[in-house]
Every structure is written in C-alpha cells, then in structure tokens.
Amino acid sequence: MSQIALPYFAKGEVVKGFGRGSRELGCPTANYPEDVVKKLPNEIECGVYFGVASVDKGEVHDMVLSIGYNPFYNGTVRTMETHVLHTFENDFYGKELRVVLLGFIRPQIKFNSLEEFKQKLREDIAYASNELQKPEYVKYKNDSFFTD
Template identity: 30%
Template sequence: MHGLGGDCGDAQRGARGTRRRARRLTLAWSAFVPDLCEELTAYRPDRPAAVAFGVFDGVHLGHRHVLATLVGAAKQRGLAPVAVTLANHPFSVLRPDVELRMLTSLEERLGLLADSGVAAVVPVTFTKQVSLLTPREFMTALRDCLGMAYFAAGPDVTLGHNREGTLPVLEALGEELGYTMECVEQFTQDGGPVRSTAVRQALDGGDVASAARMLGRPFALEGPVVEGEHRGGGLLGYPTANVGVGPQQAVPADGIYAGWLLHGTDRLPAAVSIGHKPTFHEGGPSVVEAFVLDFDGNLYGEQVKLEFVERLRGQEKFDGTDALIAAMRDDVTRTRRILALPQEAS
C-alpha cells in the first residue's frame, strides 16, 4: 500500500516565529554567485516559474509525487514548472572522502525529470561557494535568476548553509521575498517513506523487486560492454557480456539475478551475475556480467542497459567448474520462468 505521510502542518506552524526573526537582504546576484545565476538564467522560462529543487537521485515515486504536485500547481497558476537539480552531489564537495553510490547517472536523471511533465530541467553545479549560501540567498537567486514565484517541497526539506532552510524558514522567506511556498505531504509505500536511502538499502540486500516498487520502474545499470576473462563461453559454455559500471554507481548486492539487457531497440532476457567470481578468485574485482539467453551476437564496445527483475541466489564459491555449470544451468531455467519465457528444449 502507498499513500501520503508526514505532517506539513507542524512545520508550517513554526513559520510564524521564524518570520519574526527574518531580516531583509538585497544581493547583486550577477556579482555574488555569477556561475549559479548564469546556470539558472540560461533556463529561465518566458513566464514566472514554479520550482522544485533537489538532487532527485533515482527520481523515485516520492520525487515524482512532488513533481506531479508542482506541475498541477503550475497549471492552475499559469506558471512554468521547473525542476532544479544538482549536477553533482554535495558530498563531492563537502565530504570528498565519502564513497558516493548514485541510483542514476546525471544523464538518466535529467531524462527522467524531463519525462515528469516539467517545462525545464535545470542542472546546477554545487560548489563551495554555493554551499555557503544562506537559505535567503539561495531562494533569492531562484527568484531573481530563474523567475521563481512558487516553490514546492516535502515536510523534511533542508537547504542552504548548514541545512538551515527548513520548511518554517522557507515559509517565512516566501512571505518576505514574494513567492508561494507549498508543503507536499510525504509519499509512503508499505507503511514507510519512499526515499533514495530506502532504495539503496533495498539494493544492499539484493531486493531489486522492492527497489523497483519504490522507483516505479526496474532498477537498471548502464554502461559499455567491456573485455572480460573469456572464460564464460569456452570453459563454462555460457558466454557473458561484461558491463562497465561507473565508480559512483549504486549496484545491487552480489548475487545472480533475472533481468533484461537493453541494446538499441532490443530487449533481451538475461541472467546477470554480480560479484568477485569466488570460484576462480580470492578477493578479485567485482564484475557485472550478463548471460543473454538465446543470443549469439557480439556486443563488445556497445552501450547496454541492464534491468533487474528478481534475485535468484547469492554469490557462491563452488568446488569446481562442474558444480558451477550445474548452478548456472539452474539459474537460466529459473530466469526463463521468472521472465515468463518458454523453457529450452532438453
């Protein structure tokens, strides 16, 4: 079950006290944050804008709920709906030692946001200078450089330096700066909020089915087909396409999965292995490889996309190749069943 959770009312009631503490500040944006203002102005619509802002990693159902609210409100008010997203994660600047695990690449994220019905998607660069902007300064930039007249956000929104731009603060700033602030109730599913963190947690457990429910589509990895060890086709009888995955890409837990390989207009059934190949290696590199069922073409160098449907089992170390081949044969049989494909004639 899914629905709306979280209380916008509590956060909004705190706006009155914040409003009394607010002070006015006028900034020359072209001089103060020239790069940010230039990026915003490049996408400024020909009429006032309704804006939603965030990283939007994964563009999951919670994000899409905010964006749907934004598009509906913009239509009612005669505004242009605009999604402003960060081209790079704040941790890449503030905590570069943290290993990022993004659910979507920037290119995929921009495409998903564009498909949400907004008039424009604005990627802005997160810099140290941007990180120091107060909530008032950042919202003023959205108003002056993008033409913002309406802002939509969830009840747990935080932005600006030290994450001081909570909902009550943004409510108060709306009255001060002249934009309408709308709190969008938290979207929930199966009794919990849908967040990017929850999707990552599902992937960490290999639960790609739950991740797909939160995303509203199958979780996918995209990359080029690269050279492997050439062991699959010769020694094992199951040639695989090794997919190169970026270092910041979130990946499901090690294991074997039923899924689909997308190449151009083709959508091909596949059994996908993620892991370190423990039967052959001790502590080797993690590899993503797909055995494409009923396919004998050459995919080397091609860009492909892997969609994950269901986890079959964890990664295992077998006593020898015979045991591994028997397990792979069973993986293919189960993949056919899960994807509703006819079983291969024996």
C-alpha cells in the same frame, strides 16, 4: 534485502572480461566497465539476478546477471556480467548494453568443481526463464528505458 532497490536500470558500454564465460562455462557474459559497477546502490548485494536486456537498442531479451567478486575464480574486483538469453552472431564489445534487474536468484558460490558451477548456471537460466514469463516482469520489455 536485495529486492528493495529492484527494478534497477543500468546502461553502459560492454568491455572485455577474462573470456572464461564462453571458454570454460559455455555461458558468454558481457562485462560492464568499473564506473557502471561503482554506481550500484548498496542495497544491490552481490549475487545472481534475472532481468531483461538489449544491445544497441535492439530487441529486448531475457537475461541472467551476476554481480560480485567471482569467488570460484578467486576474483579481487567486483564485476557486473550479463548473460543474454539469446544467440548473437557476433560478440558485442563496444556496444551499449541496457539492463533491468528484476529479481534476485542467489548469492555467488565458490563451487567445488566446474561441473557443479555449470549445473547451477543451467538451473539459474531455467529459473529466470520461468520467472520472466510473469506479466509483472514481461511488461519491462516495453519500458521506455529501452527506447529513450
């Protein structure tokens, strides 16, 4: 069960992905380098999660995060990508991203079309935004992990 290892705290520098997130999906993602992905415990299975995140010790925002091989793109490398639910002025390559994974949404899917994928992303974000209003999750925005 994926929930056993939650909450899961991670931090690391944002590196460049393929750029498909913003270009094709309208869902920009911040990618972690391999060392951060390798540290994931076995209990954290591939899939889509919700949680909270900050960039360079800034404000803590809601986020959705995907872990896996991105089957829609026939990926061969396991990646860990965060979509912060906030509009930023600039991209944040090279900046420090801190995330807390709080809940599992679903496994990764190999969608039949880009439209299906985009529709599911909208549903993921709606589900996450609703869950993250619960006090048991809101409290993580004030966790010392974000200020240490």
